[in-house]
Amino acid sequence: MATAELVLGLLADGPAHGYDVKRGHDAWFPDNRPLAFGQVYTTLGRLARDGLAEVVDRGSEGGPERTVYAITDKGRKHLADWLLDPVPPAWGSADEMLRKLVAAVRTGGDPTEFLARQRASHLRRIRELNATPTGDDPTSPLVREYTVAHLDADLRWLDSVMERITEQKEPRR
Incomplete structure (x- = not known):
């Protein structure tokens, strides 16, 4: 920052x-x-x-x-x-959520529990943000919208990762 x-x-x-x-x-x-x-x-x-x-x-x-x-x-x-000066796109960066997922997979752990807890945490935060008024400041709704959009994008990614991991665990017929 x-x-x-x-x-x-x-x-x-x-x-x-x-x-x-x-x-x-x-x-x-x-x-x-x-x-x-x-x-x-x-x-x-x-x-x-x-x-x-x-x-x-x-x-x-x-x-x-x-x-x-x-x-x-x-x-x-x-x-x-x-x-x-525009902010460069965040390609190649790995935040803590991604690091934990990679560590869980690479160490032979079961990442599905982490993914489920992370998803619940994101949903809880979105509910908190949507339930709290933004106030009179004209920039507060912009900050809120940005935060919720990023949480929503994370949720879509978490869902796709969970689906991929679940498919890999299922026995092939």
């Missing part, structure tokens, strides 16, 4: 401290894993080091010290370039 560029995108709306950046990210992607505070502060530090963001204020306002960051002109250019 391009965390640095997302943080730059969040800073494009105006200066913010780490807590605001984290909260903004989590609002942009409510159906995904929340961004960890440690990742936020590490990313902000790298962006400042690389001249893509800068510290514009340090204050405590009665609480803990908060460092406020702003995007620089160099950061705006980097963000604009990133937004124009």
